[in-house]
Amino acid sequence: MSKSNRYCVIMAGGIGSRFWPLSTQKFPKQFQDILGVGRTMIQQTYDRISKIIPDENIFVITNTEYVELSHQQLPEIPQExxxxxxLLKNTAPCNLYMANKIAGIDPDATMIVLPADHLILKEEIFLQKVELAFDIAAKNEYLVTLGITPTRPDTGYGYIQFVDKHDSDYYKVKTFTEKPMLELAKSFLESGDFLWNAGIFIWNVKSIHHAFEKYLPEMTQHFMACEYNAESEKSCIEQIYPKVQKISIDNGILEKAKNVYVIPADLGWSDLGTWTSVYENAEKDENRNATKQKHILTYNSEGNIINIKNTNKAVIIDSLKDFIVVDTDKVLLICPKEHDQLIKDYVLDLKNFKKGDKFI
Incomplete structure (x- = not known):
């Protein structure tokens, strides 16, 4: 398979409400430099994959609201x-949309789908595994995913169970399990045949099309109404999206398909889904405080993540342990790290205030 048949789709449509107040509806987390490394999450995703895929073959699918922001952050990618x-319809419709669009350009294309906001520390291994995945997906009618070697019984991730039939670089997938309870997650880890679902997929446009025809026929029909890469595409998509089912690619296709394969990979991966996961991946001082600010004094305080937007502001923190402190132009959030899953609820409650939306 020639390298020119390889395409990439970066999915960048989410609002990232668990990352509020840094992530807002106007400026979601994929467009932020969450770890303070000088590049935003979507830019880092592009930086990685552009080493093996040319710019003209890289696509971004996002909410209409973020198209301009995506242009600004990724000027290398052609505007079209x-x-x-x-509308937000979860991940199945956008996968079908992009597969159709890419198939219209190259009917033999093999494509990788990447979330825009994940951390991958082991870039070389990532690229090796992606090369392998492209190879497998181009030659077989397989739906390939990268599975992350789990390091702890995390209840915030989905799990992939594989059939260990042969000593190989990839395995047939047996089951997908959404975020399990702790006891179940522990048993998954002990069994040794489970991996984290990183939401990274590789398939040939023909293979994924067959899967959609089989498992989501109604959605497939809706999308066949449009002519892709043409003047009419945008208005046609606007007409069909309200009619299309809201479902994830995992529920709609991967849990049902019999031809799903997984490549185990140790990538130094995190979906950076919560402030706690950012804390775990951030640089910390001798008191285990993660902060990028210059003018911060901490006393008898440890295990905190402190993110202050105004770098000219002095911050003094005394006797605070294991807290999230985020200060933006409009919002100050102070909450225990163990409550990071409640941030979505804070956002919902704030909406009930008069003009509360301006904080979100």
């Missing part, structure tokens, strides 16, 4: 490759 979805 940044596509806006009119």
């Amino acid at each position: 490759n940044i596509v806006g979805e009119p």
Whole structure:
């Protein structure tokens, strides 16, 4: 398979409400430099994959609202490759949309789908595994995913169970399990045949099309109404999106398909889904405080993540342990790290205030 048949889709449509107040509806987390490394999450995703895929073959699918922001952050990608979805419909419709669009350019294309906001520390291994995945997906009618070697019984991730039939670089997938309870997650880890689902997929446009025809026929029909890469595409998509089922690619296709394969990979991966996961991946001082600020004094305080937008502000913290402190132009959040899953609820409650939306 020639390298020119390889395409990439970066999915960048989420709002990232667990990352509020840094992540807002106007400026979601994929467009932020969450770890303070000088590049935003979507830019880092592009930086990685552009080593093996040319710019003209890289696409971004995002919410219509973020098309302009995507252009600003990824000027290397051709303007027409940044596509806006009119409504949030989860990941199955955008995968079908992009597969159709890419198939219209190259009917033999093999594509990788990447979330825009994940951390991958072991870049070389990532690229090796992606090369392998492209190879497998180009030659077989397989739906390939990268599975992350789990390091702890995390209840915030989905799990992939594989059939260990042969000593190989990849395995047939047996089951997908959404976020399990702790006891179940522990048993998954002990059994040794489970991996974390990183939401990274590789398939040939023909293979994924067959899967959609089989498992989501109604959605497939809706999307066949449009002519892709043409003047009419945008208005056609706007017409069909309200009619399309809201479902994830995992529920809609991967849990049902019999031809799903997984490549185990130790990538130094995190989906950076919560402030706690950011804390775990951030640089910390001698008191285990993660902060990028210059003018911060901490006393008898440890295990905190402190993110202050105004770098000219002095911050003094005394006797605080294991807290999240985030200060933006409009919001100050102070909450225990163990409550990071409640941030979505804070956002919902704030909406009930008069003009509360301006904080979100």
